[in-house]
Amino acid sequence: MTENTLTQFKKELDSFFLIVSMNMAAGALAMAFGLQYLVARILDLSVWQVSDTFRIPVAVFFLVCIGLGFGWVLSSARILRGVKSVRRESRLRTGPVPAETLTCWIVRTLAHYRENRQTVRWMVPVSALGGCAFLVLGTSNLLQGIGLIGGGIQAFALVAAVINLTIGTASVLCTLYFRRYSASWDERIDGAARSENALRCALEQR
Amino acid sequence: MAGRRTQYEIYWEILVYCRSPRLFTAIINRCDLNSKTGQEYLEFLVSRGYLALGKDGEKTSYRSTPQAAEYIALFSSLYQKLFDSGPGFRL
Numbered sequence: 001m002t003e004n005t006l007t008q009f010k011k012e013l014d015s016f017f018l019i020v021s022m023n024m025a026a027g028a029l030a031m032a033f034g035l036q037y038l039v040a041r042i043l044d045l046s047v048w049q050v051s052d053t054f055r056i057p058v059a060v061f062f063l064v065c066i067g068l069g070f071g072w073v074l075s076s077a078r079i080l081r082g083v084k085s086v087r088r089e090s091r092l093r094t095g096p097v098p099a100e101t102l103t104c105w106i107v108r109t110l111a112h113y114r115e116n117r118q119t120v121r122w123m124v125p126v127s128a129l130g131g132c133a134f135l136v137l138g139t140s141n142l143l144q145g146i147g148l149i150g151g152g153i154q155a156f157a158l159v160a161a162v163i164n165l166t167i168g169t170a171s172v173l174c175t176l177y178f179r180r181y182s183a184s185w186d187e188r189i190d191g192a193a194r195s196e197n198a199l200r201c202a203l204e205q206r
Numbered sequence: 207m208a209g210r211r212t213q214y215e216i217y218w219e220i221l222v223y224c225r226s227p228r229l230f231t232a233i234i235n236r237c238d239l240n241s242k243t244g245q246e247y248l249e250f251l252v253s254r255g256y257l258a259l260g261k262d263g264e265k266t267s268y269r270s271t272p273q274a275a276e277y278i279a280l281f282s283s284l285y286q287k288l289f290d291s292g293p294g295f296r297l
Contacts, residue, residue: 005289100222103282106289107215114210188288192212195284199214202280203254 006090006102012184013087013109019177020083023127024076026171030130031069033137034062065133072126075119082112110192113185120185123178131171138164216247218281220257221274227260227267 038059086105093101113120138161145158211219219237228236234244248268251257256274260267270278 005286008289099282099286100278103218103285104222106285107211107218110285110288111211111215191288192285195287196212196214198284199217199277199281202277203214203217203256 006097009102009105009109010087010090012181013083013090015177016181017080017083017087019174019181020076020080022170023123023174023178024073024080026127026130026134026167026174027069027072027076029069029167030133031066031073034065034069037062038066068126068130072130075123079112079116079119079123082116083109086112110185110188114189117182117186117189120178120182124175124182127171127178128175131168131175134164134168134171136168138162138166138168213247214281217251217256218278220247220251220268221270221278224257224268224270224274227262227269229262229265229267233268 086108090097090105141157141161141164145154145156145161147153216237216239220233223233223236230241230244230248233239233248234241237244237247239247248257251274252259252268256271256277257268258271260269
């Protein structure tokens with residue numbers, strides 16, 4: 001049982017590590033785009049070509065982007081830190097893993113999930129929202145790039161479209177995977193709670 | 207071990223760590239407990255016969271008894287089963 005459990009445990013950790021890393025990258029990019037706009041405003045570079053009427057709401061939107069991106073990166077980093085230490089230990093381990101060591105990793109991961117359960121749940125809508133924003137931005141870049149907005153093909157806008165659409169798709173995928181991860185670990189938390197009865201009996205029978 | 211643990215996970219951790227005789231401060235440091243709760247956990251385990259008291263110079267040490275092995279084995283089997291059932295998660 002230990003070998004199968006270990007294999008599954010490691011695969012889950014690797015998958016989760018990848019998702020949180022992708023999510024962190026998306027958050028960092030959301031923050032970077034917000035900063036890029038604000039710096040351009042400060043330096044008075046009209047890279048976004050936004051009319052004066054919309055400057056303030058657009059600046060507020062990008063400030064919110066920076067804040068959300070910052071929170072997004074911090075939350076992802078906090079989640080990643082707990083998973084990273086267990087993952088590193090499990091990867092560095094060579095040879096057969098004693099059942100007790102595996103149980104220790106499971107307990108640590110469960111404890112980490114319990115502590116960050118709300119954050120992981122929040123990642124689902126935040127990731128979806130971020131993903132949709134990138135997809136909208138990417139689509140507008142694409143329309144601009146192929147000349148439907150502004151006229152003429154613009155290579156820079158096409159590059160931006162590819163980047164934004166990729167990040168948007170990755171974020172939407174992250175949402176789906178976060179939901180699956182959350183469902184899977186919620187079930188384990190419930191399973192651990194159910195086994196408490198057996199553990200209480202074992203402890204108190206003496 | 208940090209994070210939010212249940213009392214049964216803490217009992218398991220203490221019992222595994224105390225396979226060799228351990229001092230109170232070492233146990234609470236290792237298991238990330240404060241002295242008040244650490245004392246409560248240890249008193250419970252001693253009262254149920256899962257931990258035995260010993261002497262390490264002037265200080266009291268704690269060591270898991272053979273009965274603790276039953277709890278440790280049951281705990282390991284129940285927690286590993288969490289990965290055998292359920293949907294699992296993979297990319």
